[in-house]
Amino acid sequence: MDSFEELIGLKIDEVDLDGSDDFIFSVGYKYKNCGQRYPAFKLKLCDLDYFNFIEFADLFRYEAIFLIWYDIDSRLITDLEIYHLSNDFDVLFRDYYYIFSAVRDGKAHLLREGDTKYLGASRLGEKVEQPNNKKLANKRELVLKKKYLSKILKEISLKCSY
Known part of the structure; x- marks a missing residue:
């Protein structure tokens, strides 16, 4: 993969993310009419196997993830972010345990x-x-929801406005 500094301004299709570490993710966003950005998709972490449920520690092996944000319309990379998931592990663990309990108890449906x-x-x-x-x-599949990605994107916007 290119050096991180060289990614800004490239089209997302020009970046080879295949085979990259599982802590690097590309996330597309769109603009609302008011000009605020919002994630276009959920972020898939892994497939959910009901009979071989992934452990929380394996799902979130890293305390942080590297996000490559790109505009869906232009396909241009605009932001790079190292986001510390560890700040939200309490909420992520509650969500994980809720899903795990439902599967364990035969209530996945x-x-x-x-x-x-x-x-x-x-x-x-x-x-x-x-x-x-x-x-x-x-x-x-286990995903980081759009609501969570919106929270991360808003934090990036707040950092840029200083």
């Missing part, structure tokens, strides 16, 4: 993204078996 604050179990189309229940549940 009842999970909704609105049940958690920052970490979501985003629904995918295909249905699969779940532990401790014969009812099928949608496959899911």
